[in-house]
Amino acid sequence: MWRKFILIVAVIVGVLAAVGWWYLVRQVPDNYASDEEHFKYASIGMEDSAGMPYWLWLVMPRMFPEKLPGPGGYTSLGITWEEGKEMPVGFTKTTIGIPRVGVNCAACHTTAVRKTPDDKPQLILGGPAHQFDIQAYQRFLIACAKDSRFTADAILKELTYTHRFSFIEKAIYRYVIIPYTRRGLLEQEKQFEWMNLRPDWGPGRTDMNPFKLMVLKLKDDRSVGNTDMMAIWNERKHEGFQRHSDGLNPMVNEASYAAALATGATGKSIDIAAIQRVNQWLLDLPSPKFPFPINPKLAERGKLLFDQQCTMCHAFGAPRVGKLVPLADIGTDPNRAQHWTTEAATEFNRQFGKYSWGFSHFQGNTGGYVAPALDGIWARAPYLHNGSVPSLQDLLKPVESRPKTFYRGYDVYDPVSVGFISNVESRRGRGFFKFDTALPGNGNGGHVYGTTLPPADKTALIEYLKTF
C-alpha cells in the first residue's frame, strides 16, 4: 500500500520535474557558422537572468504601441532588422526552456546609417549604436508590465493570432512565465529608479551607474556617468589602450565582460566563450570607409594640419593616444570622470574577482578621459565622451557656438558637417531625442583644439578625417 503510494507520488513528481525542466530550464545552445552572425545574433549569456520570453516580447509593441516613441514597433527605439532576419541586430533568440530574447554586444555596437532618407539603413558592425535607445527599450518593457492590460488573459488572447500553444505551454505561460515576467519587470522598475533622478541617456548612450547601484549596491551618490557608446573595431591596434571613455581598465577582456554584465548577464550565466569569439573577431575588424566622395587634394592639405595639431593624442602609436588626459587639460564635462569611484572599482574587482575570468584591473576616480584613436571617426558621431557635439564641424567650433540642443537618433548622414543629421525633430512619426547640453553630464565644453583654425583649414582637416 505505502509502496504503491510512494511510487505514485514519485511518478507525479518526476513528471512535473521533467515538464518543468523542459519548459523552464532546458538550454539549447545557439551555433552560428560565421563570426558576423555570431556577433549579431548569438547569446552572450544574459537571457536566463534578464531575457524576455520571446512570445511576450513579440506582442508587446502590438499591445502597447502607445508606449513607444512612434509607429513601427521596436524600430521606433532605433532597433534595426536586416532584411529576412527574424531578430533585430543585437537581439538574441535562445531557448532556455522556452524561447527567450536578449541583447548582445551588437545591440550597442552596430551603427545604422542612411545616405538619404529614402535609403535602407546600412549596418556597420562594431560601430556605436547611436540610434538605439536602450534605456527607452527597458522603460518600454517596464511600462508594459505596469499596465493593467498586462495579464495572462490579454497576452494569451493577443497571441492566439500568432502562435498555437499546447495545453501545457498555455498553462506554463499563464501560471509561470507571464506572472514571473511581470514581477521581474516591476522589480526592475524599482532597481532602475535612480535613472529617473538623472538626465535620460537618449539613443546611443549608457552609464556605469547600473553596476554601482544595482550590482554592487553602493549608496546612490547622485553622480551622472552618461557616456556615448563606443566603436570596438580594430581591437588589435588598441592593445594596451585604457578602456571606457574615462579609462577604467586597460584590459579588453575585462571591459568586454563588464559590458556583458551590463546587458544583464550574471557572473554565473555569462558566456565567456561566446564573448571570446567576438573579441577574437574584433581584433582585425576594419573600421568602415566614408560612404561619400572625398576630395583627395583637400584631404592631403588636411593631413598636414592633422600631423601638426592632432597626432600627438589621436594617431595610433602616438605618445598620448589611449591614455588618460586629465580633466584640467581636456576641459570636457567632468561628471563621467568622477562618477566611477575607487570604492566602486575595488568592489567590482572584489565581487567578480572570484571567477576564473574575473576582474582585477578596474580603477576608479580616474579624473580624466582617454584620448582615443580616430579610426572610423566619421561613424562615431556625436562626439566627445558624452556625445554632446553632433558633428566634427561643430567640434571645431568654439564652445559657445556649438549647438546647445540638438536631436539624437536619426540615422541619415550629413557628409558636410560629418555627423548624423541632428536638426530633425522626427521622421515617419518617430520623435528623436532632444539632447540638452545644459543638463548634468551633457556639457559640450572643452576639447578646444583646432577651434581657432581658419575656416579653410578646418574644412581641410575635416576632409582628411573622412579618410580615417
Next chain:
Amino acid sequence: MQPLRTVSRKKTVLRVLFLFAGIALVVLYLLWPSISNGVVDYADIRDHFKYGSIGSESANGIPYWIWKALPELFADKLPGKGYASLGFIQEEGQDRPVGFSKRRVFIDRVSLNCGVCHTGSVRDAPGAAPRIITGMPANTMELESYTRFLLACANDERFNVDQLMDAIERVGGRLNFVERYVYRHLAIPQTKAGLLTTAARLTFLNRQPQWGPGRVDTFNPYKALQFNFPMEKLPDEEIVGTVDLPSIWQQRPREGMNLHWDGDNSSVEERNKSAALGAGVTPVTIDLPRIKRIEDWLLDATPPAYPYPIDSALAAQGAPLYRQYCADCHGQDGRNLTGKYLGQVVAVDEVGTDRHRLDSYTYELLENQNTLFAGYPWRFSKFRKTNGYANSPLDGIWLRAPYLHNGSVPTLRDLLNAPETRPKMFYRGNDVYDRENLGFVSTLPETAGRRFFLFDTSLPGNSSAGHRYGLNLKAADKNALIEFMKTF
C-alpha cells in the same frame, strides 16, 4: 425483502442512465451543428477559389446569420440591394457572392478568400450576361465600401441583440434555442466589439482618397491590423498606398520575379501567404492545404482568350513593334514570360509613375513583417524595400484595365497617349468592355441603375503620370500594337 430491493435499485439506476442518455442525445442533437466543425469542399477548383475557405473565418469572420441580416437591417447604408450593390459578383443559385467563404467555427462564419479580389466580370454590352472570369482583377467590387459598411453597422445603435435577432428571422434564419443563445450572448456582442476594434484601427482610411472599385491599399491596413501601428502618427507621405488589383494567372514563370507592384517580394509562396493575411487569415488559422490547392492551380492557370474578333493581319504588324518597344520589360507575349528586364524593379524616378504606393511600403514595416509566421518554417524572410516599381508580365492584359499600378489610366489606348492627355477623370466599376480602346467603358457615370465611381487622377496616389513609353508611335502603329496585345 432483500432481492426485491435490489431489483428496484437496479431499476432506478437504469432509469437514471436512460434519462442521462436521453439528455445527452438531445444536447448532442442541438449542438451538432456547432461541434461538427466543418468546411465545405468544392469539387471544381474554380468553385473552391470563388467560395472555398482559406481559414480567415475564425479570427475575422462574421457569424453567418449576422452577415445575412446586416443588409436587411442596414439597407440604408448600402447603395442598393444586398452586398451585390457594392459590386460583388452574385452568381445565380449561390448563397453568397464570389469571394465570400463560409466555415463552421462553432457557428457558421463568413469571411473573404482569394476569389474576392481576383475574380472579375466582363459584359459584351449593358444588359448582356456577364462572363465571370477567375484570376482576373476584381473590377467591380468595392472592398473599402464593404469594410466601411460593416464598421458603420457596428457603430449603429440598431446593431443590438433584439433588432439583429429579428432581422435574422426576417432573412430566414431558423435558429434552435442553443444557436439563439449563442447568437444573443456571444456572437452578436463579440462581433460588435470586434468590428469596433477594427474600426478604431482603420480610422486612417479617412486620410485616403476613396479606393473605388477594383482597388485596395495593401500595406497600410497591414500596419494597422497585423501590428497595431499608431496610424495617426504616420506621415501623409506613406498613408496612401492604394493600388489596382492584379491578375494572378501563370504563377510558375513568376517565381523569382519581383512580385507586388513595387517588387518587394520574390517568392510566390510568401507573397501568397501575405495576401492571405490580407484576406483575414492569421498565422494560426491559415488553411495551408486549401490554399495549396489554389496555388497549384494558379501555377499554370491561363487567362481566357480575347473573346471578340482580332484583326490578325493588324496584330501581326503589331508584333515586331511590341518586341521592339515592350518585350524587354514585359515579356515576349502573353505566354512567353521572358525578357531582359522582366520582373525587375525600375527606379521610380525613371518610370515616373505615382510614388505613393512605393512610399507606403516602408523599411519599418518590412522589419516587423520579418516576425510574421514566427515559429513556422515559412516565417517571412523574402520582403525587401525597393526604390521603384516592378516590370510585370502582360498575360491577359486586356482584362487588367485600368492600367498602371494605381489603376489610373482607363484603357491601353490612353496609356499610349502622353500623360498630359490621358483622362483626368474617368469612371471605374463598369464591366462593359470597350473593344475600341481595350479596357472597360470608363466614360459613363451609370448604366442600368448602377452608378460608377468617379476616379480623380489629381488626388494623392491617383496620378496617371509616367510610363512614357510608346507615346510617339504613329497612330497606325499604336493600333497595331493594341491589336497584338489582344492576343495575350
